[in-house]
Amino acid sequence: xxxxxxxxxxxxxxxxxxxxxxxxxxxxxxxxxxxxxxxxxxxxxxxxxxxxxxxxxxxxxxxxxxxxxxxxxxxxxxxxxxxxxxxxxxxxxxxxxxxxxxxxxxxxxxxxxxxxxxxxxxxxxxxxxxxxxxxxxxxxxxxxxxxxxxxxxxxxxxxxxxxxxxxxxxxxxxxxxxxxxxxxxxxxxxxxxxxxxxxxxxxxxxxxxxxxxxxxxxxxxxxxxxxxxxxxxxxxxxxxxxxxxxxxxxxxxxxxxxxxxxxxxxxxxxxxxxxxxxxxxxxxxxxxxxxxxxxxxxxxxxxxxxxxxxxxxxxxxxxxxxxxxxxxxxxxxxxxxxxxxxxxxxxxxxxxxxxxxxxxxxxxxxxxxxxxxxxxxxxxxxxxxxxxxxxxxxxxxxxxxxxxxxxxxxxxxxxxxxxxxxxxxxxxxxxxxxxxxxxxxxxxxxxxxxxxxxxxxxxxxxxxxxxxxxxxxxxxxxxxxxxxxxxxxxxxxxxxx
Amino acid sequence: xxxxxxxxxxxxxxxxxxxxxxxxxxxxxxxxxxxxxxxxxxxxxxxxxxxxxxxxxxxxxxxxxxxxxxxxxxxxxxxxxxxxxxxxxxxxxxxxxxxxxxxxxxxxxxxxxxxxxxxxxxxxxxxxxxxxxxxxxxxxxxxxxxxxxxxxxxxxxxxxxxxxxxxxxxxxxxxxxxxxxxxxxxxxxxxxxxxxxxxxxxxxxxxxxxxxxxxxxxxxxxxxxxxxxxxxxxxxxxxxxxxxxxxxxxxxxxxxxxxxxxxxxxxxxxxxxxxxxxxxxxxxxxxxxxxxxxxxxxxxxxxxxxxxxxxxxxxxxxxxxxxxxxxxxxxxxxxxxxxxxxxxxxxxxxxxxxxxxxxxxxxxxxxxxxxxxxxxxxxxxxxxxxxxxxxxxxxxxxxxxxxxxxxxxxxxxxxxxxxxxxxxxxxxxxxxxxxxxxxxxxxxxxxxxxxxxxxxx
Numbered sequence: 001x002x003x004x005x006x007x008x009x010x011x012x013x014x015x016x017x018x019x020x021x022x023x024x025x026x027x028x029x030x031x032x033x034x035x036x037x038x039x040x041x042x043x044x045x046x047x048x049x050x051x052x053x054x055x056x057x058x059x060x061x062x063x064x065x066x067x068x069x070x071x072x073x074x075x076x077x078x079x080x081x082x083x084x085x086x087x088x089x090x091x092x093x094x095x096x097x098x099x100x101x102x103x104x105x106x107x108x109x110x111x112x113x114x115x116x117x118x119x120x121x122x123x124x125x126x127x128x129x130x131x132x133x134x135x136x137x138x139x140x141x142x143x144x145x146x147x148x149x150x151x152x153x154x155x156x157x158x159x160x161x162x163x164x165x166x167x168x169x170x171x172x173x174x175x176x177x178x179x180x181x182x183x184x185x186x187x188x189x190x191x192x193x194x195x196x197x198x199x200x201x202x203x204x205x206x207x208x209x210x211x212x213x214x215x216x217x218x219x220x221x222x223x224x225x226x227x228x229x230x231x232x233x234x235x236x237x238x239x240x241x242x243x244x245x246x247x248x249x250x251x252x253x254x255x256x257x258x259x260x261x262x263x264x265x266x267x268x269x270x271x272x273x274x275x276x277x278x279x280x281x282x283x284x285x286x287x288x289x290x291x292x293x294x295x296x297x298x299x300x301x302x303x304x305x306x307x308x309x310x311x312x313x314x315x316x317x318x319x320x321x322x323x324x325x326x327x328x329x330x331x332x333x334x335x336x337x338x339x340x341x342x343x344x345x346x347x348x349x350x351x352x353x354x355x356x357x358x359x360x361x362x363x364x365x366x367x368x369x370x371x372x373x374x375x376x377x378x379x380x381x382x383x384x385x386x387x388x389x390x391x392x393x394x395x396x397x398x399x400x401x402x403x404x405x406x407x408x409x410x411x412x413x414x415x416x417x418x419x420x421x422x423x424x425x426x427x428x429x430x431x432x433x434x435x436x437x438x439x440x441x442x443x444x445x446x447x448x449x450x451x452x453x454x455x456x457x458x459x460x461x462x463x464x465x466x467x468x469x470x471x472x473x474x475x476x477x478x479x480x481x482x483x484x485x486x487x488x489x490x491x492x493x494x495x496x497x
Numbered sequence: 498x499x500x501x502x503x504x505x506x507x508x509x510x511x512x513x514x515x516x517x518x519x520x521x522x523x524x525x526x527x528x529x530x531x532x533x534x535x536x537x538x539x540x541x542x543x544x545x546x547x548x549x550x551x552x553x554x555x556x557x558x559x560x561x562x563x564x565x566x567x568x569x570x571x572x573x574x575x576x577x578x579x580x581x582x583x584x585x586x587x588x589x590x591x592x593x594x595x596x597x598x599x600x601x602x603x604x605x606x607x608x609x610x611x612x613x614x615x616x617x618x619x620x621x622x623x624x625x626x627x628x629x630x631x632x633x634x635x636x637x638x639x640x641x642x643x644x645x646x647x648x649x650x651x652x653x654x655x656x657x658x659x660x661x662x663x664x665x666x667x668x669x670x671x672x673x674x675x676x677x678x679x680x681x682x683x684x685x686x687x688x689x690x691x692x693x694x695x696x697x698x699x700x701x702x703x704x705x706x707x708x709x710x711x712x713x714x715x716x717x718x719x720x721x722x723x724x725x726x727x728x729x730x731x732x733x734x735x736x737x738x739x740x741x742x743x744x745x746x747x748x749x750x751x752x753x754x755x756x757x758x759x760x761x762x763x764x765x766x767x768x769x770x771x772x773x774x775x776x777x778x779x780x781x782x783x784x785x786x787x788x789x790x791x792x793x794x795x796x797x798x799x800x801x802x803x804x805x806x807x808x809x810x811x812x813x814x815x816x817x818x819x820x821x822x823x824x825x826x827x828x829x830x831x832x833x834x835x836x837x838x839x840x841x842x843x844x845x846x847x848x849x850x851x852x853x854x855x856x857x858x859x860x861x862x863x864x865x866x867x868x869x870x871x872x873x874x875x876x877x878x879x880x881x882x883x884x885x886x887x888x889x890x891x892x893x894x895x896x897x898x899x900x901x902x903x904x905x906x907x908x909x910x911x912x913x914x915x916x917x918x919x920x921x922x923x924x925x926x927x928x929x930x931x932x933x934x935x936x937x938x939x940x941x942x943x944x945x946x947x948x949x950x951x952x953x954x
Contacts, residue, residue, distance in 0.1 A: 069944050070944045070947060070948070071944075071948065072947075072948055072951050072952075073873070073876065075944075134872075138863045138864065138868070139863075141862060141863045141868065142862075142863045142864060144862075145857065145862050148902060148905075149905075149909065152906060152909065152910045153909055153910055159910075160906060160910060164899065164902065164906075167898065167902065168895060168898060168899055171894070171895040171898050172892070172895045174891075174895075175888070175891030175892055175894065175895050176888075176891075178872070178875060178887070178891045179879075179884060179887055179888045179891060182875060182876055182879035182880075182884075182887060183879065183884060185876070185879070186879055186880055186882075212884075216888075
């Protein structure tokens with residue numbers, strides 16, 4: 001049986017087992033064990049993929065499997081992976097595993113929480129392995145609705161408002177994607193209309209159709225990637241969500257947007273991408289800088305991180321829009337790097353909040369003396385965010401900017417310089433938070449009694465931290481993995497110039 | 498067969514004493530079941546009455562869908578019909594429902610306009626009586642009166658349209674008219690009137706004003722029946738007539754449908770946003786759904802008919818599931834407002850989950866049938882190039898998500914000091930709900946259902 005099916009079967013089995021067990025402890029352990037197996041499967045998929053590539057197989061996608069689902073409409077259940085999918089699957093598995101441990105203390109309606117979380121993850125895994133755009137969209141939608149339940153029931157602050165805003169805006173993005181979906185289906189050059197991605201890739205769409213549908217597809221996926229001006233769901237959504245949900249959402253779901261953009265929009269509509277890229281470059285540059293400035297204004301830890309996510313995810317799309325292999329490679333590297341980093345951040349913020357019961361930066365101080373483990377990890381995560389060499393942020397951002405500078409024309413250069421300026425702004429808010437929160441005198445006497453990280457908290461944060469450092473110190477294997485998989489789409493984009 | 502069933506029930510009414518009237522319920526359900534089984538086992542083909550009555554596999558499918566829907570409605574209505582206020586009218590309820598169903602069957606099998614009209618009238622009259630079934634509630638009587646006056650007016654309009662068409666083409670038979678149909682002034686006038694008559698039955702805007710009050714006032718079982726069976730049959734006949742009788746004027750009626758679809762979706766959605774009563778809420782949601790179905794009608798030929806019927810199948814299970822939960826809560830506590838549902842998840846888990854599932858299906862969220870239904874409808878419209886209409890439709894779908902999430906929010910998120918207490922529903926209701934849930938999941942995933950429907954379209 002194709003190993004990729006396991007990626008869907010394991011979460012479903014985990015859901016069933018969670019629903020069957022009785023005690024609260026059993027629920028947590030059932031989820032943890034299930035997600036551990038998912039992590040093992042993800043690592044295996046990556047290793048199998050690398051072995052297949054080593055043995056000389058150069059087909060576009062490997063480990064493929066196709067089942068005819070609706071023959072009359074040519075909808076298939078087609079799955080397969082390439083290097084980028086493997087990397088994203090691994091990212092999701094790591095974040096999900098860490099997220100389970102970050103939610104160890106949830107008690108209210110615990111079973112429902114974990115079930116919703118797993119359904120969310122299933123949607124994400126399915127999205128990454130699908131090679132048929134209808135099935136891709138099905139999984140994509142599946143991942144949106146549990147967000148409403150998760151934020152609405154277990155969130156904090158203005159949770160109902162945030163949940164509704166998030167859900168409606170993401171559905172609005174889906175609305176745009178639906179139009180593009182059917183546009184692609186009906187206007188492809190294929191002999192008969194099909195939803196299969198590889199088939200569609202072989203037969204390019206007419207230029208007029210591409211020009212019409214590319215904005216729909218790009219903006220539709222862009223909403224999920226928090227593209228300015230559709231990013232407004234992000235700050236409230238992340239701030240109100242419970243910890244694991246923020247981790248999964250900022251870490252993985254926002255990457256679905258970027259992934260969708262290059263897998264569907266750019267792959268199938270390269271001419272339109274080349275023509276219309278400049279419009280969207282303007283939007284993403286604003287996104288990057290706006291997010292960074294937005295973060296400076298904030299005083300709530302979660303809001304700071306949410307705006308920071310807007311900025312970094314904007315950088316992802318910025319890299320993709322540079323339309324050359326280097327920058328796109330950097331963009332995907334940034335997806336992975338930022339995914340791990342932001343998951344780490346949200347996990348830490350959740351842990352700090354559960355101790356101090358406040359998220360306002362200026363009410364806390366000197367946490368390094370009180371909870372040294374968490375503080376040190378937070379500091380390292382902060383350095384990763386601002387792009388310190390040796391951590392993953394540097395590798396990714398550097399690659400994007402190198403790729404961006406390969407364009408010699410004035411417009412691209414200015415946009416790139418504009419985006420680079422955000423690094424300085426990022427440094428400002430990161431260092432300010434680190435300084436105020438962790439160093440200096442202890443603001444509140446009651447904090448002296450706080451306990452440091454427990455074993456499950458150490459586990460989740462260390463896992464993420466090691467991943468971040470790993471990618472940062474030796475990014476070459478990942479870089480090469482992604483670079484090779486980008487070849488088909490880079491060729492198409494180059495040919496479309 | 499249905500006629501035989503109706504007669505059997507009348508006979509039972511005479512024979513059974515007052516106390517044992519309850520026995521009519523299982524008899525009725527069994528009879529309907531037997532009818533369905535016979536329909537599947539001996540599918541009819543051919544025409545009788547000189548071509549007035551047509552039977553083929555497409556019509557068989559439509560009738561089966563209606564039969565399933567009616568069985569579910571009958572299962573759902575068990576507790577209500579046995580309540581003290583209705584006890585003396587149990588058999589009347591079934592006779593009326595069967596009569597209406599017979600009318601729908603004739604309407605669906607019509608081969609000419611006279612049979613269509615006959616079926617339509619036979620289908621509508623009993624439902625008007627049924628809407629006023631709750632004798633002791635003023636809103637029910639109001640619903641009945643509104644329904645009968647509006648129906649009468651709209652069928653009169655339709656008859657006018659039929660007359661014009663007859664005047665131009667010299668025949669009432671569908672096949673003859675199709676051959677000679679030209680888009681001249683008189684025919685267009687006739688077509689518009691006929692379209693208006695149908696638009697009323699399907700509750701398209703601006704013919705929808707009766708829907709909210711009737712859905713709210715009538716007993717829940719009757720509302721379920723109206724919203725699914727009545728609407729479904731009318732939609733099928735409309736699609737058939739538009740494709741096969743008025744086929745040559747398709748550019749003209751397409752424009753009409755685009756406008757109607759846009760108005761219906763938008764206005765249905767906007768009004769649904771403000772509703773507090775669950776039944777009115779579901780009424781406006783039905784109106785908006787009808788707008789979405791029109792997108793499917795805009796597709797052509799096999800794809801159009803196939804997606805409309807597929808959506809109707811999904812819609813049957815979804816809508817009846819939603820109404821059944823409302824009925825269960827109404828029977829147990831008499832409460833109908835969304836705010837009364839606050840905190841329902843704490844006390845009645847399964848009912849909350851079923852309602853949530855039904856609402857998600859109505860909103861078009863995977864993995865339930867409504868997602869597939871909606872997307873196939875959009876596909877049908879896109880296949881003819883109506884991309885901007887699809888865009889408006891998906892924007893409307895997003896707006897509709899907001900109001901579909903309101904009961905979900907009430908049940909799961911809002912806290913309530915005095916939530917509706919836990920109650921058990923009787924076996925009939927449970928079977929109904931289980932069947933609906935199964936239907937919601939299976940219709941989407943098992944592609945064979947869609948493939949078969951498409952193949953006979």
